[in-house]
Amino acid sequence: AQSVAQPEDQVNVAEGNPLTVKCTYSVSGNPYLFWYVQYPNRGLQFLLKYITGDNLVKGSYGFEAEFNKSQTSFHLKKPSALVSDSALYFCAVRDGDNYGQNFVFGPGTRLSVLP
Amino acid sequence: GAGVSQSPSNKVTEKGKDVELRCDPISGHTALYWYRQRLGQGLEFLIYFQGNSAPDKSGLPSDRFSAERTGESVSTLTIQRTQQEDSAVYLCASSLQGISPLHFGNGTRLTVT
Numbered sequence: 001a002q003s004v005a006q007p008e009d010q011v012n013v014a015e016g017n018p019l020t021v022k023c024t025y026s027v028s029g030n031p032y033l034f035w036y037v038q039y040p041n042r043g044l045q046f047l048l049k050y051i052t053g054d055n056l057v058k059g060s061y062g063f064e065a066e067f068n069k070s071q072t073s074f075h076l077k078k079p080s081a082l083v084s085d086s087a088l089y090f091c092a093v094r095d096g097d098n099y100g101q102n103f104v105f106g107p108g109t110r111l112s113v114l115p
Numbered sequence: 116g117a118g119v120s121q122s123p124s125n126k127v128t129e130k131g132k133d134v135e136l137r138c139d140p141i142s143g144h145t146a147l148y149w150y151r152q153r154l155g156q157g158l159e160f161l162i163y164f165q166g167n168s169a170p171d172k173s174g175l176p177s178d179r180f181s182a183e184r185t186g187e188s189v190s191t192l193t194i195q196r197t198q199q200e201d202s203a204v205y206l207c208a209s210s211l212q213g214i215s216p217l218h219f220g221n222g223t224r225l226t227v228t
Contacts, residue, residue, distance in 0.1 A: 032214060034216050034217075036217075036219075041221075042221055042222075043119075043206055043208075043219035043220050043221045043222050044158075044206070044208075044217070044219040045219070046216045046217070046218065049214070049216055051214045090157065090158065092217075096214070102148070102160060102163050102171060103148065103217055104160070105150075105157060105158040105160075106157065107156075107157040108156075108157045108158075
């Protein structure tokens with residue numbers, strides 16, 4: 001069975017500083033990994049995904065994420081945070097060897113960027 | 116339309132009434148998912164449709180919950196005899212097969228009084 005952990009409920013960072021939102025996963029097959037962002041009163045928006053290839057993937061709004069197979073991690077990063085990045089962030093995993101498998105989401109991390 | 120459409124956007128109902136929530140996925144998307152999100156919480160998987168395969172209903176919390184999907188089009192989530200604990204935002208998402216990410220609607224906010 002798949003699972004996703006986001007060990008931090010809340011991350012606070014000052015505007016202009018780098019940010020990291022952590023994610024670790026467990027899946028039996030090849031991991032397909034995703035990050036989503038949720039702004040207040042909205043659905044989730046896709047940020048980026050890792051399927052195969054380069055371990056560093058770049059996505060929307062200047063975000064990037066690094067896939068680390070040995071640590072089973074897929075941390076979300078941004079070099080310079082903006083106040084507008086404040087939102088709820090979800091990591092998700094899917095088993096790439098079994099398309100019948102569901103997407104499994106982590107519990108979410110609330111990012112607050114302070115001006 | 117260009118995205119996943121959910122209706123109604125807000126629904127207030129009395130305890131014990133039945134409600135029906137609708138989801139219009141992106142055209143051509145074979146997979147459709149329903150999730151529940153309580154205030155400030157993460158996503159709770161409810162049900163997953165993939166093409167003509169039998170749906171994965173493993174996340175439905177009780178037999179008061181059911182969902183249908185006609186082919187690869189509209190889906191409805193029905194909650195019978197609603198309870199206050201059913202109050203949440205119900206999110207629908209669709210995707211293509213394989214490596215495609217999920218595309219979410221804006222959700223239906225259900226309030227049971």
